[in-house]
Amino acid sequence: MLIMAIGAAVAIPLVILHKKSGSSNSQGPNSGEPQSTGATSGGNGSVVTTNNGSTFYFINNFGGEWAYDPKSPFALGGMAQSWSPRIGSEDWVWGTHIARGVNLG
Numbered sequence: 001m002l003i004m005a006i007g008a009a010v011a012i013p014l015v016i017l018h019k020k021s022g023s024s025n026s027q028g029p030n031s032g033e034p035q036s037t038g039a040t041s042g043g044n045g046s047v048v049t050t051n052n053g054s055t056f057y058f059i060n061n062f063g064g065e066w067a068y069d070p071k072s073p074f075a076l077g078g079m080a081q082s083w084s085p086r087i088g089s090e091d092w093v094w095g096t097h098i099a100r101g102v103n104l105g
Helices: 002-020
Strands: 046-049 055-058
16 A cells, blocks of 8 residues: 555656646657557556546556456556565465555554
């Protein structure tokens, strides 16, 4: 949860700054407005389309992935970074996976 909060704290300002930097007709994370592909999962540099139709780039340089199933919005499947197990579908192994941070909830 802490990693997701940190990721959001980093990603949101990047998205806002990216939208203010202007636009272009080409596609890609460094070349203007995102072009949606209708994807429901992806990795670094992929385009995410929100429920209201706006789009943004998913930036995660640590190998993380996002996943969303419109038919089951609370389904499992995202991954915070490449060295962590996939949320809900891979088991956490104490002693193998490193626990970083503090969960106060």
